[in-house]
Amino acid sequence: MEINWFTVIAQLINFLVLVWLMKKYLYKPILDAVEKRETKIATELEDAKSKVTEAKKEQLEFKQKNEAFDANKKKMMGQVTADAESERQKLLDKAQKDAEDLKTKIEQASKELQENLNADIVQKTQQQVLYIAKKALAQLASTSLEEQTVQVFIGKIKSLSAKEKTKFTDAFHSDSKPVSVKSAFALSGKEQKSIKVAIADLLGETSDYEFETHPKSISGIELASNGYKLSWSFSEYITSLEKSLTSPLAKTQETEQN
């Protein structure tokens, strides 16, 4: 066991060289790499942390937005529903009103139609009746309907009751106006004379007569003096006929409506 001093010096130098080499090729690169990686990981962790914070913030923001959106949606839905309900009610009212108007119009039109129809029926019936009457009378007595009418009218004057006669006489004498005779057809001189004679029998002689023609009277004659009226016309029969005709018609329409 002895010390070789050259070996000691050589080993000391060897060791110092090894220290320098190891420092250069081992410790420095390794420590640098470790530090770099640690820095990198620390940076990544910091990034992740900031990202988590950001994500949480965004999540909160999104949640708030969602809630606001839901609230707004609910509000808008409520508004829209109310509007729709209001519009529906409005449309319903309008439709109801239109329906009612239409119904009224239809009823009006139906009524007018019925009236027109009635009028037509009346007119045609009158015409037909007159025609038939005329024809029948002509065939039966070979006298015209007008003549027959005049005769019937004169007969009616003559057959007045005492009370009626008094009324007529009083009316005539209370006024100086002429006696008005209205007929549906133009009276001939003979016919006028016959009427004058019949009236004269009732009232006494008088020359004040007014003969007028009213085609609407339908083969009728009317005698008027100071408010008193005496008349005979087919209209009376026609009216009763009209009534008997319109009643079944009206009944038929009611049944259709129901």
Next chain:
Amino acid sequence: MNLSPDQTVFWSNGFITINLTIVTTWVIMLFMVIGAMLITSKLKTTKTISRWQAILEIIVTTINEQIKEVGLDNPNKYIGFIGTLFLFIAVSNFWIILPWYEPPTGSLSTTAALAIAVFLAVPFFGIQQTGFFAYLKTYIKPTFIMLPFNIISELSRTLALAIRLFGNIMSGGMIIAILLSISPLFIPIVMKALGLLTGMVQAYIFCILATVYIAAAVQESVKKKKVVGCKC
């Protein structure tokens, strides 16, 4: 039977002698440097690294932690010296598993060289930390009378470092050699395993003592600086 690899001389010319200790040391140096260069040339800073890089990182960071635990706050400054001390002794002792291998640490010249390196490193780091005179003043602390004792302490601990390492490694080698002649089967293998453990423990002891000595020198000056700071 050679007690030391110093006695195996390859070439000699006067004072200069190339013996087995020096040659083995060169081979170990080459192995360590080339190995370090090969691994560190492919270093990665990504999350996934190679196994060799991971092993080296574990070794280096463990040494760093050990230095820090002893009390040196800036381990990167001392790892070059202390780490190399540990790795050189550890690698030298590790190869005893090879047959006919004689570790350079089994030479008193090598252990003396390493102890001298520590003996020089202690004042070097102390002076670097505090300055020349401030470091010298630590030898006359607490009183002037302590100067010779401090000097003796420095020398004796250096001697102890050298003898301890040499004794342990040399004795291990001797025991194996003796056992080989007595019972050549199996028993030497067990002793080699024990020698491996002893070698690693000695490497650790050697460098931890070196760290303690350096830390003592550095901390002494640091304490002084703090006191001066308080006075100001």
